Amino acid sequence: MKIINKSQVIEFLYTYFPAILLFASVLNEFDFNYLGLKYFSFNFSYILIFYFSLKKPRSLGYGLIFISGLFNDVVTDTPIGVTSLSFLLICGFAAYLKNITLRPNLIKDWIFFLMTISVVKSISYIFLTLFFSFQTNYFEALINITFTFVLYLFFCYLFSLFERIIIGRSDA
Amino acid sequence: METSRDDFVIAIRSAFLKKGTKQKFSLLGLIFFSLILMILSSFNFKALDYLRIGIKEIVYRASFIISIPENFVVSTSNRTHEYFNHYNDYQKIKKELALLKSKDLSKIIITLENTKLKKLIDDYFVSDKEIFAKVLIDKKSPFLRSIVLNKGSKNNIKLGMAVLDEIYLVGKVVEVNYLTSRVLLISDLNAKIPVTLEPDNIQAIMSGTGKQNGVLQYSKEDHVYKKNEDLLVFTSGAGALFKSGIPIGKIRKENILQNNEKIVEFYSDFSQLKYVKVVSYSKETIVVAESKEEIELLDDQIEEIERNKENLKVLLEQKKISEEIRIKIEDENKILKNKLIRLQNEMLIAKELIKKNEIQNKKIEYYELNQLYSNKCKKTFFNNLYMENTAEYKKCILNKGLIKKN
Numbered sequence: 001m002k003i004i005n006k007s008q009v010i011e012f013l014y015t016y017f018p019a020i021l022l023f024a025s026v027l028n029e030f031d032f033n034y035l036g037l038k039y040f041s042f043n044f045s046y047i048l049i050f051y052f053s054l055k056k057p058r059s060l061g062y063g064l065i066f067i068s069g070l071f072n073d074v075v076t077d078t079p080i081g082v083t084s085l086s087f088l089l090i091c092g093f094a095a096y097l098k099n100i101t102l103r104p105n106l107i108k109d110w111i112f113f114l115m116t117i118s119v120v121k122s123i124s125y126i127f128l129t130l131f132f133s134f135q136t137n138y139f140e141a142l143i144n145i146t147f148t149f150v151l152y153l154f155f156c157y158l159f160s161l162f163e164r165i166i167i168g169r170s171d172a
Numbered sequence: 173m174e175t176s177r178d179d180f181v182i183a184i185r186s187a188f189l190k191k192g193t194k195q196k197f198s199l200l201g202l203i204f205f206s207l208i209l210m211i212l213s214s215f216n217f218k219a220l221d222y223l224r225i226g227i228k229e230i231v232y233r234a235s236f237i238i239s240i241p242e243n244f245v246v247s248t249s250n251r252t253h254e255y256f257n258h259y260n261d262y263q264k265i266k267k268e269l270a271l272l273k274s275k276d277l278s279k280i281i282i283t284l285e286n287t288k289l290k291k292l293i294d295d296y297f298v299s300d301k302e303i304f305a306k307v308l309i310d311k312k313s314p315f316l317r318s319i320v321l322n323k324g325s326k327n328n329i330k331l332g333m334a335v336l337d338e339i340y341l342v343g344k345v346v347e348v349n350y351l352t353s354r355v356l357l358i359s360d361l362n363a364k365i366p367v368t369l370e371p372d373n374i375q376a377i378m379s380g381t382g383k384q385n386g387v388l389q390y391s392k393e394d395h396v397y398k399k400n401e402d403l404l405v406f407t408s409g410a411g412a413l414f415k416s417g418i419p420i421g422k423i424r425k426e427n428i429l430q431n432n433e434k435i436v437e438f439y440s441d442f443s444q445l446k447y448v449k450v451v452s453y454s455k456e457t458i459v460v461a462e463s464k465e466e467i468e469l470l471d472d473q474i475e476e477i478e479r480n481k482e483n484l485k486v487l488l489e490q491k492k493i494s495e496e497i498r499i500k501i502e503d504e505n506k507i508l509k510n511k512l513i514r515l516q517n518e519m520l521i522a523k524e525l526i527k528k529n530e531i532q533n534k535k536i537e538y539y540e541l542n543q544l545y546s547n548k549c550k551k552t553f554f555n556n557l558y559m560e561n562t563a564e565y566k567k568c569i570l571n572k573g574l575i576k577k578n
Contacts, residue, residue: 023234023238024238027231027234027235027239028235028238028239028242061197062196062197062198062199062202063196063197063202065202066197066202066205066206070223070227071230071231074224074227074228074231075231075235079210079213079214080210080212080213080220080223080224081205081206081207081208081209081210081213082206082210084202084205085203085206085207085210088199088202088203088206089203091199092187092188092199092203093187095186095187095188095199096183096184096186096187096188098187099182099183099186099187100179100183127210131210131214132214
């Protein structure tokens with residue numbers, strides 16, 4: 001019988017952790033809604049996809065991101081393809097940032113993330129409003145963008161901490 | 173300028189068109205696919221409905237599984253909150269119960285004390301008998317205000333008995349015949365009744381005026397003047413004429429005249445009397461004795477209740493101590509249980525080790541025997557024995573050679 005050793009578990013975690021987390025967040029709407037805070041919402045998937053597309057593009061495949069987007073559309077009852085498009089656009093922005101960056105800087109990434117989510121959210125709202133006649137609460141959207149932007153730093157720290165714990169070093 | 177535009181285009185192309193290592197799909201391709209899906213869903217394409225249904229099936233099942241940890245955390249937190257609330261409620265109820273118990277005891281004590289005091293007050297005059305009588309004649313002479321009743325000595329009417337209209341005093345029996353009796357009304361000029369004026373508990377003598385009211389004599393005038401309110405008039409019980417506290421009438425503040433004459437308005441209208449109640453009051457020594465006994469009994473009861481209260485306190489303390497002891501014992505029990513489990517685990521591990529050692533020993537024995545007796549069991553070109561590592565071979569080795577058949 002093949003014995004599962006510690007290094008294999010670590011490798012498994014390191015490889016599939018972002019994908020597992022992405023699907024968990026999409027299926028569970030990981031946004032702390034149960035806390036019951038009135039003006040608090042953020043998009044964890046955006047943070048996750050941007051971070052891992054930027055830092056570890058190999059760990060999150062585009063195919064998985066596309067499928068998770070479809071899942072999210074079903075969960076949130078939005079037209080099929082809208083979230084997938086948003087997710088893939090975030091991947092594109094992250095890939096672009098990675099290509100143009102010579103010396104990574106967290107603050108620059110953070111600012112670029114704000115621009116990315118603003119553009120992506122705008123595109124998604126344009127599609128939803130123009131083609132699908134969805135009612136949009138712009139105030140809530142703004143709050144969502146703000147909290148997503150603010151919490152990016154916190155989750156960056158958490159992800160790098162996870163990497164440090166799992167493999168003993170962090171690339172972030 | 174041209175170079176920077178080229179760089180931008182190259183970066184964009186690289187980001188969207190270049191498939192990264194381990195990326196099976198092109199980003200641009202997937203974006204286009206998403207757009208196609210969106211367009212199709214805007215046209216209500218039927219295949220997309222099926223796709224949505226299929227994804228829903230997966231999502232709902234997967235959501236249930238994925239939500240288990242979160243639900244567990246949420247439900248645990250809720251349960252913890254509930255437990256804490258239960259504990260707080262329990263403490264609150266316990267306190268309230270103790271308070272109510274003490275209040276209940278206090279109430280019983282007060283009630284008993286009240287009864288005792290009432291008995292003390294009432295033991296002097298006790299209602300002896302009550303006879304109802306009809307007013308036969310109402311004499312309205314200006315010099316004599318009296319009524320004649322249809323009851324006399326035949327009906328145990330005696331001289332000096334009080335006559336009441338409902339609860340209000342109207343007069344006293346002054347003449348008793350066999351079948352009739354005469355009552356002198358308190359409005360008569362000769363009627364002199366010792367009264368008490370409330371609320372200041374002023375003692376006075378009230379006399380009739382021969383009209384529908386009375387007048388106070390020998391009262392503490394200054395005091396009455398100071399009070400700017402109506403005064404209530406009751407019998408004082410002095411002189412043992414009547415029981416104390418029978419209401420007579422009231423003195424209105426406007427009826428206190430300039431010359432300090434205080435006019436008493438009777439509660440009862442004497443011109444309208446039809447039926448009256450004749451009551452006698454007497455000192456009853458037996459009752460007093462009984463009351464004393466009752467008072468002693470009540471005292472005993474109060475003492476017993478006090479004792480019970482103390483006992484209850486002691487019991488509550490004892491309960492607290494036993495609770496603490498129980499918790500301690502439970503903790504110790506837990507520790508011992510854990511120890512037992514640990515020891516059992518250690519025993520199991522030790523048993524397994526022994527088993528392993530036994531197997532190891534058997535193997536070693538087999539290898540040793542194999543070295544010694546392999547030539548006796550191993551199949552060679554010249555004999556027809558057993559193939560190596562077969563069950564028969566192993567049996568032969570352990571038997572130290574071929575089994576001799578008898």
